[in-house]
Amino acid sequence: MPDGRPQDRSSAVARSLSVVGERWALLIIREALYGVTRFETFRVNLGIAPDVLGARLATFVEHGIMTREAYRQPGRRTYSEYLLTETGRDLQLVVGALQQWGDAHMPRPEGPSVGRRSRITGERVRVGFVDGGHEVAQDDIDVVPVGKRILYLTWLQWAPEPAVNERR
Template identity: 45%
Template sequence: MVKAVDLVGERWTFLVLCEALAGATRFSEFRARLGIASDVLAARLAKLVDSGLLARQTYREPGQRPRDGYCLTDAGREMNVVLSALQEWGGAHLSDTAPTVAYRTGDGRSVQVRFVDGEGAVVPSGDVRSERV
């Protein structure tokens, strides 16, 4: 748990990851959406690449020099569950946080983050405990 929090627990790292999950791939997109300083953004993108949550992907606009874009890896896409759970919790328990709704891309039906047992039954949070194995 400590390693995971060290990786994504810093505010800007978390927000950069949220924007990547929302579709941002270019440095300029992250900067415009977040209003983040270029040096801070570069450091956070490098951290996410080094950790394997993002991968660099070179692109080139006509008449421009090649630039790095950033795409989510499988590990980065799996962070959607973590971020969605945090957004869901914030919307339910923090008065100054707007509720969010997650939708299934195929049919637009709303989805929620929940604990589910091996048979697919939803398990209440109070009935779940975690331990290291």
């Protein structure tokens, strides 16, 4: 039975969305990037149902985005905390790009909720395409297919356009 996940396994975007494309997933990652590690804190901060949160965290652990580690406060039972792995921390680019896009195209009246600065220089940073240390404008980016997609896209480029029935 289909699980609603993208089936195009050749696409890096489809494969990535099969793990981080579920509802709440990137908000959980955002909270983890802010330093949240405990189940209850994720639940309260996001207002997410415990079963949904548990399922998302299990998926992240399964795919190496987070590790699950036990902790215990004196006199209390053992709990789990969820720590981002290097793979999980790499999602900071994705979350940063979404925040940057949201601030530009769906801004809050009071302005951005977060900003990013270099730890080294203190200067504001943004997500962008970089070539040799220089940012490249989006209009100057070509998406270059590799592997089998080259033949398909070349065929599409040269295939005749289908006839369109015009209404009179």
